[in-house]
Amino acid sequence: MALVKGWQEEASNVVPTSAGCARAQHGGRDDRADALPPLPGPGDHLRCSWSLPATGTTWQVRTRQPLEAQPRAAVTALVEQFERTWSRFLPSSLVRQAADGRLGSGPVLVDLPAGSSRMLDLYDRLYRLTNGRLDPLAGADLVELGYSPDLDFRVRDGAAHHLGATHGRPTWGTTVSHAGDRLRLETPALVDVGAVGKGFLADLVGALLADHGVEELVVDASGDLLVRSSRPVRVGLEQPGRSGHVVGAVEICRGAVCGSGTDRRTWGHGLHHILDAVTGLPVQQVAATWVVASSCAVADGLATALFTTAPQDLARATRGAPGLDYDFVLLRTDGSASVSRGFRNLPAELFTS
Template identity: 30%
Template sequence: MTSLSEQLPHVTAFPHALGTGILLHTGTTLSSDVYARIDSFIADYEAVLSRFRDDSIVGRMRTASHGGTFDFPDWASELFELYDRLFAATNGAIDPCVGEDLIRLGYDESYSFASAPDAAEHAGAIHGRATWAADVERHGSTLVTHGPVSLDFGACGKGYLVDLIAGILNMGHPQPATPPAPASGGKTVLAPDDGYEAAPAITDRSDTALAPAGGGCLRSGLGVDQGTTQYVIDAGGDLLIRANSPIVIAFEDPTDPANAVGTAELSNGSFCASAPSRRHWTDAAGHQLHHLLNAIDGLPVTDVAATWVAVIPEPKSVATPSPQYPTATADGLATALFTTSASQLRVHFPFECAILTADRTAAQSTDFPGAFFTE
């Protein structure tokens, strides 16, 4: 088997991006010009969408006592559109306004992880918290509110940034990447990073080493050649893969990050996962809390342990179009599977998935490109 370092030997890191870091593995050295574009765009992205910054647009929306009109960059419009679709597909269980609930539960700007004593009494749409459909008026990339609204775009935010970085690699500015034709060849084996917050670690089942993986391939800093490029972009476990040989991705065990419970193989597509195992805390009463909430009641979901989602480009001959932002879609659906059945979501989105419930029951869709380990 071919190692990642042999196939894509050049690694470029953006270690502080979104709190998890982003890694690009490329076939050639990333040019200084393209590196600067990506680095600058990451800074702009956080300055717009981070709920942990008072000076971001999202931060200003949270403190606007009478609301207001907030103009986001044009590239944010498609992110908002994806949230429109997720809100509808989940009947409101996925909602950017869940940011208020996260703050009440202690996942706040200062990372206090100290929940408010009355958090459960005020959390969720059922207790009158603002909702995306009723309290945020959208006109393209402009949002209008009539009071303070605490937005959190964490369900899709990392995946969306990955897609926009792919657009920079391909064309020199943020836009969706047009996927190349599916590639073929021998397997490339990667190993997981035990620092990832999400669950798609990357490994060979027999490999005990832990190492990060990610990617991107450029040509003279002018963008990538769609006919020949290979790259893997990794944002804390949210993966966009364009490779000539399949990448083996391990399913991190949510109860033991050093172990895997299955693997998938992907050479062309997006792969994301979600699990509370790397971001959880205990409140004063001893309740276990985490960041994966059902926005309707505003409380952590307890019956799902981990989810894995693959969004794979469809051949042009297939009538169903591939998502324009595949990694953002996979990212959002990995969260949505905590609140909504796969069958309901598949009415609205093309994807494949695997799910591990809290009682260790495993299930996967028919065409999911992987499987759980069995004894």
């Protein structure tokens, strides 16, 4: 069974379909899609659950046996280190210190935890693949639009004249470089790793637990799922704005399923957290995306990239790229949808009418 099947066809193999009333076919009878398990739906062999606070929300780790104190403590320490480094909401974090000029006026050198270069390398690739439309420095645009570290949700005066690369906001391609785990900013700037960071941390948690002998698990990073299981885990794709209702399902044993949507973090008409970094404005044409890939970081990043880059263009750019095999579902705000050619072979299904 192919668990993660990437784009290996021409870009024209994006399959359009309607995303209206959702129904699924099971054994020759119709079942209401909203009767399927909400996201996530791990197999019942993973009966033990441990919850922990992470990335401003609640994560859940499901395993066969209860996690012992030592691996729980190790995961907690890993999460705390990640947030001390990358949280734009924590005033003492390294990225906040770099943005506020507390590490110098530039060039700013930031020594990051070992292994951070893997996430930075992925951001380099996503920045190029999307022609700069996915950019960690777009965090400054979120602040202008009101999604600031202190969560005041107030659009700044004159924001329209400061948003995006088109108005001169520093960009990842011109302002940021890195050598291994050392990050260099030419001038102080806010690095927001929200497009990849949660998935990257989920991968780190999975690897850490594997080092502690935990061979089967589901790491649910509040909707971004890493799966390592001897039996298929069924994951429901939750309909935007309708908690507990699903529009599709994916079954995997090893891999990741990550979703992005505009309904989770909104604070005004047309304002949400997924931006086109070139214009600095929230994307309006896409409502939700889901990506299946081998790692949570890749799935997380590509789910965001699909908001800013047409599926055909992203498929063309990633074809043959090592580590970037993926399948996806994309729902648009006009009710239409696109899926990758290999999606249904995962196995997976999108419920349509």
